[in-house]
Amino acid sequence: MKYIERFTEDVREGLSSEPKYLHSKYFYDEVGDNLFQQIMELEEYYLTECEAQIFENNKDEILDCFSNDGEVFDLIEFGAGDGMKTKILLNHFVDNNVNFNYIPIDISKSVLDGLKEDLNSTLPQLVINPICDDYFHALEELNKIDYNKKVILFLGSNIGNFRGDDAIPFLKHLGADMSNKDQLFIGFDLMKDPRVILEAYNDRKGITSEFNFNLLDRINKELGGNFKRENFSHYPSYNPITGETKSYLISLEHQSVRLEKLSQSFTFEKWEPVFTEISQKYSLRDIDHLAAHSGFKVEKNFFDQKRYFTDSLWHLS
Numbered sequence: 001m002k003y004i005e006r007f008t009e010d011v012r013e014g015l016s017s018e019p020k021y022l023h024s025k026y027f028y029d030e031v032g033d034n035l036f037q038q039i040m041e042l043e044e045y046y047l048t049e050c051e052a053q054i055f056e057n058n059k060d061e062i063l064d065c066f067s068n069d070g071e072v073f074d075l076i077e078f079g080a081g082d083g084m085k086t087k088i089l090l091n092h093f094v095d096n097n098v099n100f101n102y103i104p105i106d107i108s109k110s111v112l113d114g115l116k117e118d119l120n121s122t123l124p125q126l127v128i129n130p131i132c133d134d135y136f137h138a139l140e141e142l143n144k145i146d147y148n149k150k151v152i153l154f155l156g157s158n159i160g161n162f163r164g165d166d167a168i169p170f171l172k173h174l175g176a177d178m179s180n181k182d183q184l185f186i187g188f189d190l191m192k193d194p195r196v197i198l199e200a201y202n203d204r205k206g207i208t209s210e211f212n213f214n215l216l217d218r219i220n221k222e223l224g225g226n227f228k229r230e231n232f233s234h235y236p237s238y239n240p241i242t243g244e245t246k247s248y249l250i251s252l253e254h255q256s257v258r259l260e261k262l263s264q265s266f267t268f269e270k271w272e273p274v275f276t277e278i279s280q281k282y283s284l285r286d287i288d289h290l291a292a293h294s295g296f297k298v299e300k301n302f303f304d305q306k307r308y309f310t311d312s313l314w315h316l317s
Ligand code: AVI
Pocket: 039, 156, 157, 158, 159, 160, 161, 200, 201, 208, 211, 277, 278, 279
């Protein structure tokens, strides 16, 4: 199915459901990518800095864990983005003449082109082979042509965009494409003071709100919608029991929105929520549970100083 058909069907299904929802994967067009970049630089959005600190403070040990006996390995990154944090590790590995290939995988060609251009100029010694594809297809193709040890990076709490155990099928699928010598390095945002978490998704500059509203702008642009931003409000919530951080767009009045491309109108009640994103937060027990139920074993957890975040190194059990 072509991208625009999938988008159309996902929006139709989401807005016809009870409660209504929109997929967070549609946040990321050019405007959304740019807003997410800005989010990562916000004071309130602690996640990026914590992970950078983990890499900075543990780069020697991380290198020891990834590379045994100097054997060549593939460092495969899912959803690399601008590679800012990864660069800390890449720099360190290159400085230490480590024998590895960097393989960023992303569905966005423009993201990969930007990353490659940047790394070619800042780290010319780095061997970089980007793959523009979905994660699993790229991994399957890679398995057909090379037998190097693989270290798969899934950073930045991207795993948190699955709700709790919903990550298990994804992780099992990943495990099926890995061998016993391979490793998985996953970023998890940990449970902490609920106020700190809520602020990260409700920043004072309103960038996260813009990010959420970009979904409506996109629907207006690409599906001929007539959503009025002023009739909705960005609303994040955090449940300290389940660790679910959810974002919504709340309808501020009873209204009807027409989507020309779908030849359909959707009615919103006053105060009706549209669920747009989950950003799951984890306890260390949750992480062990996820690993155990998807066929992995936790080798080591690396923490930042405040223990807000962990990068967890796994191998197949
Ligand atoms: C990409 N993902 C891990 C981010 C998160 O924290 O869930 C996206 C984001 N949404 C709002 N702020 C950042």
